[in-house]
Amino acid sequence: MTSLSTSSSRSESHQHHKSLKPQNLQNPIRLAFLGGSKSGKTTIISKLTLGSYRETYYPTNQITPILFNYVPESIQAKEILINSNLEVGHNINLSHILKNKKNVGSFVKNNQYYHINESKDEITPILVELIDTPSFNPQKVVPYLEESLYTNLDKEILHNLANEPRRPVSTNPLLVASGASELNGNVNGYFFVYSAIPSYNPPSYETQANELPNNHTFKLLPTIKDALNDAWEEYNTFKRDWAKGEESDIFSFKFAFKNILNSGKSKSTELIDQLYENSSNSPPIWIICTQSKNELASSQLIEDGKKLSNQWKCGFVAIDNVHDDVDIILSLMIRDILQKQKLK
Template identity: 30%
Template sequence: MITHDKKNLMKSTTDRPLRFALLGPHNSSKSSIVSIVSSHKSLGNYYPTIQNSPTLLQFQPSNQRTRALLDVNITYKELEELHLVDSPDIQLTDVVISAVKKTQSKNTSSESVLARTLNYYDLDYSGIDGSASPLSSRMSPLQFGSMHSPFNSPYERAGMHSILGTPETDLEGGPQPYTTPILLELIDTPGVQPDDLIPFLERSLDSRLARDVLRNLAEDNDGELGRARVKPLLIGSGISDLNGTMDGYLICYSCVPETQMDSPPPSYYEEDIPQPSAPLQPLEIVKAIKTTLEDAWKEYLRYHHNWEVGKEYDVFSLNRSLKTLWSKSKIAQTDPEATYLPPITIAVTHCDHELASPVLIEEGRKLAAQWGFAFVQVECPFENWKNVEECIGLMIRESIESQLAAGRPGALKRAK
């Protein structure tokens, strides 16, 4: 029997968090997802988010399917046994599938695992032979019986085990390795409308733009806050949460049309524009966010590259600068990073609702397949959520594999 070295599951392998922004219309459970991942508590009431709210946390999944998604040594056959390949509620991307199919043999050493996870987490395989869980320590962050755990009551522990799933010995595919704590920064954002989005806006210029330039974007619903409706999805400088160091995006939308029926009061400054039909309104916002993100990253990378090229002019003489002006401009126009976009996952929420629309779910799935995005059906009812851990785990794996496939690990960190 193969034995595996035990890893330190109490310590993270890096101090660099993976940064994910949650985008989407109102009532799409973005805040509930953040709350579940950070505190294992979903929100019982709806509290609209009015500003970007970053949450820094250590993510250490207990769900078997999530741990399987994060296992860099898992094989395609094992994914099939866990029903993650043709799952009706989780749609993997070609990037993840291709990476899994390349796995021929298991190398569980820390050196190998950290190289394939870009040092974001290590994997402990010491418990996969059926022995005691490596997280059974009293001080383990996943041990609900800990004196520091909010689920210290036996009744709460029983409830949490029913939520997290059945014992691993009863599941197909066998037990999966545990991860070291993964540092994450989840950025919850206000609900958006298609006409409120700005693709890219440099922060230093944002504060100086006049009202005649921003037009209706400078108007707020109450007419007092002035700039609250301006929501650029990408900021050039590092003083904003939504800057150029994003590792991925989670676009959420609700599959219950009734949650999208509320509309703001009519504006006196805009012409009447035909709006899309109410049942498909959430998907129209998803399309607008996707298009805006593409434009934002294209403009940001062009801006960033041209800025770097411009700085080179200062260290050359005037004659040499004139000689290299044409070649540098050509480099700026043909920069391969101009087409880079962080991985995007689409999450459809309220799938367990009695008024959930199968059309909205299926149309969202088709859009994700068309765009090459991951797709997850998420349920966030109070204390009875589903596929939330899997969604975050898939985003982590997607981000890491995308950077490895692009041949530039940590590209987003260097794009700052």
């Protein structure tokens, strides 16, 4: 059994891993970070990619993707990707897929993203793209766009080919079907980030002692979840209709007419409907509570995050960028992605 925690424990073989090539060079794992202002999204990404971060707060104004080779540096992060069985501590709540022992027992060690050399107890580097996003603003966020606002697409080509550079826009879509956008349907997972610190300002006279400000990062999470659910429902409908359109182009009229007479509906169309009929086609979500060891952190906020993850059946982890090796969040997400793909 593997005991998971976020305590610091560096791997001495990190330099050796740098000489290895990622197995998924043509298929990076793309992970988006969503959350409110000062939730800690950029800080997490900086520590994962650079090993450090700036203490001065600079708001993120545009979507920023960062591509890097992920090598688990903590023992815990490595064991998550190697061992089949998981046992978690109080700061981690596994998703319903990883909690299911039957699912976990079917974990595939050698997969499309990395290879495990059991004799040397090492993992090949994993190519990961981390997507930083501006602070979530419900007034400026559009859940889904069929076509990106950043580019003009060629009239005859709609498959991610654009004919001019992106233009600045005031609307931030969570998911884009066609066009140049980092937040497209190829995102493999989402991190919802909030802070364990209730407020940086003293409460006003009108505010109750235990009441969070209306704009607190934790209060934004349900709004983000609802918007993302709507976005993926629309996107799955778009993909289903697109697939049906391709089907009508591929099959001859005679073949299609024969199927209509026999069953009233072609088998391939039925399979398409089954594939996109529910929201399970959306990527995994993990809730991250940051600044968990800060002297101003609220234990109640951490517990609230766990309760929310149970309600959504998603993963939860509480971390502290100052004291912890935050790479554990990537291993947990990658493990979740692999398990969900295998179930499909």
